[in-house]
Amino acid sequence: MSTSKRVARPQVNTTGVITIAAVAILTVLCANYKGFDHKFTLVTPSYNPYRDFNVFINELVYKYLGVDSVATSVYGVGIVEILNKQLGVEGGYYMACYLRDLLAGTGVYWITAGIWHYIIYNVYGNDLFEERGRPRPDNSVMIDQMCLAQASLFVYAALPILSEFMIENNLTRTYYNISDIGGPLYYIIFLVIYIILVEFGIYWMHRTLHTNKFLYKYIHGLHHKYNMSKTAEDKSQNKRAEDMSLTPWASIAFNPLDGILQASPYTFFLLFVPVHYYTHVFLLFFSGVWATNIHDAVWGDSEPIMGAKYHTLHHTHYMYNYGQFFIYCDKIFGTLLVPDDYKLHDGTAYRTKFFGVDKTRTD
Ligand SMILES: [Zn+2]
Ligand SMILES: [Zn+2]
Numbered sequence: 001m002s003t004s005k006r007v008a009r010p011q012v013n014t015t016g017v018i019t020i021a022a023v024a025i026l027t028v029l030c031a032n033y034k035g036f037d038h039k040f041t042l043v044t045p046s047y048n049p050y051r052d053f054n055v056f057i058n059e060l061v062y063k064y065l066g067v068d069s070v071a072t073s074v075y076g077v078g079i080v081e082i083l084n085k086q087l088g089v090e091g092g093y094y095m096a097c098y099l100r101d102l103l104a105g106t107g108v109y110w111i112t113a114g115i116w117h118y119i120i121y122n123v124y125g126n127d128l129f130e131e132r133g134r135p136r137p138d139n140s141v142m143i144d145q146m147c148l149a150q151a152s153l154f155v156y157a158a159l160p161i162l163s164e165f166m167i168e169n170n171l172t173r174t175y176y177n178i179s180d181i182g183g184p185l186y187y188i189i190f191l192v193i194y195i196i197l198v199e200f201g202i203y204w205m206h207r208t209l210h211t212n213k214f215l216y217k218y219i220h221g222l223h224h225k226y227n228m229s230k231t232a233e234d235k236s237q238n239k240r241a242e243d244m245s246l247t248p249w250a251s252i253a254f255n256p257l258d259g260i261l262q263a264s265p266y267t268f269f270l271l272f273v274p275v276h277y278y279t280h281v282f283l284l285f286f287s288g289v290w291a292t293n294i295h296d297a298v299w300g301d302s303e304p305i306m307g308a309k310y311h312t313l314h315h316t317h318y319m320y321n322y323g324q325f326f327i328y329c330d331k332i333f334g335t336l337l338v339p340d341d342y343k344l345h346d347g348t349a350y351r352t353k354f355f356g357v358d359k360t361r362t363d
Contacts, residue, residue: 016332020200027193027273049176050168050277054097061100094161102157108285109149109252112292116248117142120296128298137245145226145249155256156263160284163267167277172270174277181274194273195325198283201265203329206322209258222255227315246315251291262324263287290325304328309339 062068062079071079079099084092120128121136129136167174178187209220226245252259266284269275294311302309306323310330314321320337323329330336 012334013332016328020196020329020332023193023196024200024272027190027197048168050164050174051093053277054164054168055093058096058100061103062096065103067099067103094165097164098157098161101160102153104285105153105157105288106150108288109153112289113146113248113251116292116296120248120298137247141226141245142247142249145247145253148222148253149249149251152252152254152256152259156252156259159260159263159267160281163270163280163284166267167270167280172267173272173274174270174280175274176277178276186274187276190274191276191279194269194275195283197269197273198265199324199326199329201268202262202324203322203333205262205265206324207333207335209261210318210322219255219258219261223250223253223258224315224318226250226253246295246297246312248292248296250295252288287324306330310337313337313339 058080062071068078071077071082075082080092080096083095086092087095125136128134163172166172175181178184181187181190206220209215226247254262263284266280266287270280294306294308296308297312298308300307300309304327306321306325306327310321310323310327317337320335321327321330322335327336
């Protein structure tokens, strides 16, 4: 509809583009210059702390989640022994890692979204909804999000297997001892560079998932079905962005391929940037926790962090705010839409856009 106000798109910031390019080039030069003694090779070194750590974590997860005791009571041996017997030592090991990632990912999703749910809808529910005249999301929406997220977790759990395989086989620049790269200062420098590049990678991956019509239609569009409000009251009322059906349960409710594509920069940039193994694993899981936060549709000032208000706006306006942790990529590449500037809460200017999915896609 022509009544909806069109949002002007900012210009690309050339200085920002040059800065990102400089960071990328410096990374490669720095990683080599520093004398980080890393030779890409397919040979598994005799000393492989990554695998030792993964084996340790597998044992821990299976023991404390009771998987081993169930397997032992039924088959007389633990789950790892069963897998090794069925799939061989290597196949059994990677299957054990996959199942561990699946269990861990499932745990992180349900616990994080569950806590968020309790805080938003129970502890602060009255303040955030009834007092503002804002309808609560329908239970059916949340159940839909839970089902999609849990189904996709079966595929998401495969990505860490790929990165673990590459790391264990010395195909990345991941390191295990901080002394390998020259001490804590270099740990911090490379970590900052890694986060900058991962943010850059996720920004462009997410943006491509929108601008490429095929990718949007068959892969990313599924996540955007949660733009639509489904509460009974909303069907007959004025609609506002904050009334959408975004909930913490939508955090990883994607087409599984979508989730893997958007997380792939975490693995890809290990090829160029030395990153401590634990830090890489932590960041992978933390991104899942973060996704819960930005989908809760609870607004707060968070700049330069890409908080929920920015991501809520992404769900209503599509071609803006693609970033994950920070707003700088959107600022640099001309897609930042600042919520306060557009008076989103007044609920009138963009009403047609909120629900005109196809119309907004043609922006
Ligand atoms: Zn999107
Ligand atoms: Zn989203």
